[in-house]
Amino acid sequence: MSLMTSRRLNLSVQYACATDGLPLRHQIRSWARTALNIDGMRGGQITIRFVDAEEGQSLNRDYRDKDYATNVLSFPYDITPIVCGDLVICAPVVAREAAEQEKTLEAHYAHLIVHGMLHLQGYDHETGEDDARLMEDKERDILASLGFADPYIDREE
Template sequence: MRLNLSVQYATARDACPPREDVKRWVRAALDPDVIGRADVTVRFVDAEEGRALNLEYRGRDYATNVLSFPYQQGEHLAGDLVVCQPVLEREAAEQGKALADHAAHLIVHGTLHLQGWDHETSDQDADAMEDEERHILGGLGIADPYAADRSCSPAGG
């Protein structure tokens, strides 16, 4: 599988995960049985941009943790992820998680959305998506993000 990844930092770069980590997390979440090529952009933003995008595209007037914008699915996947760094940091602190682990969770979650996974249609879909996230994150050596607190589900989409 060929991954063309662009990582953009529209907020303080030193607080954001490095490109190498982002690439590892995106690659881990891509289904190699389906995808031959993936063109993905991950953009780390401040709360103002995160809020504006969430309002424009989801009609929700707050900054959310991750937004997914799939453009093409199937063998050639193309899409963008937007991670709101201040929300990422706040949630990690509130949930008592390492910042890198929570960032990995959001990137994996968003990458699954790019591939068509959904957690808002039914409880069954949400359970399946959470199971897939656990499997992927476990392979990265990251603990189950849902084990301690059922309220930590990524809110974006």
């Protein structure tokens, strides 16, 4: 069975910045695999790259016309027969947000990887309230199955 028809996750993790608290490869694989399987067993060819603020800002500016570093960028290439795409995670933004939201770094990284993996599968929270609710519900389910708290709990109080 080739990768193109398998349920295997071919994951590349790139640490392009020297930042404390980055998740380990086995954690990333677990989070990505769980998010990939939310709608049934699927295979994937995924690269997850951790970057500094300069690279994050450059990519966000070049690909989204937004001149600031954001927490996660998703670059989906294909969703059938397997999910193919890249996630770029800006470590300084994640660290700042985790501190502001009083979350552990691990929980915030898990959330953003799950969030990005859902984008790679075609979910989009920016297309309307119903789509946002669907995506957030899937994120909650995935994160709960991984042992993490609801990442949106403070927004709803």
